[in-house]
Amino acid sequence: MTATGRFFEDFNVGDGFESETYTIDREASLAFAKAYDPQPFHLDEEAAAASLFGKLVCSGWQTTAITMRLLVDSLVLGGTGIIGTGIDELRWTAPVAPGDTLRLRAELVEKRAWPGNKPRGILRFRFETVNQDDIVVMTQCANCIVPKRGP
């Protein structure tokens, strides 16, 4: 995929791309958890050690947010904006910890016109968020609204 300004017509099912990387800052992770997911295993080393995770882990919702940042920064949909209508089968498949380095792997799995011949369509991507050890930490199917280039 090229870097920017792609329209609905420019995408083909099977297209894939991989993003740059994002390393999770410890303070940012604690700040996210404090604001949005204030549970002991996201905030406190000792409590986290005694939890199902055995260590301090990031909120799964921070992983979704970081994945969005990786998608925005990839500029794959850069010229058009990325407006999601929904997500299917979001799975947190392995813990994510502060200091981990994540990247996004994507494949376009479906392309469909908007009902009523509107100047936009829906692209459905399968996303895998992967860590520095090549472990898949999150998967999802994302439906995005993408403008058409022409009538």
Next chain:
Amino acid sequence: MTATGRFFEDFNVGDGFESETYTIDREASLAFAKAYDPQPFHLDEEAAAASLFGKLVCSGWQTTAITMRLLVDSLVLGGTGIIGTGIDELRWTAPVAPGDTLRLRAELVEKRAWPGNKPRGILRFRFETVNQDDIVVMTQCANCIVPKRGP
């Protein structure tokens, strides 16, 4: 549902609850977008006015994060921690803007034992995130790991 410390055995399919409310601070919304979803319609009034939304809107991922905060603060799963394995059919059904006040409505739709008779089970909730005008802005089905009380 009572307020805290409930275990797997304490939940029944059909149980429902509603959370307190969360009003979205404008600066927090811009900070979230800057960190995780830096697109013009989340960051700039003028660009947002020209977008599909017609006004500045929050990142859909901030709505998921706020919904988590509403769930944590509800203390429904307070004694056990809330560990999600995944989300199905997440839909952003209406825009959310800075200043909006959100709350969470939930219903338990499924209860199942963990494979292998482990001391935990899976609760599947249907969540609706609702704004101050009673418009549903987001829906999802969330699968949560909840400890059992006894063997």
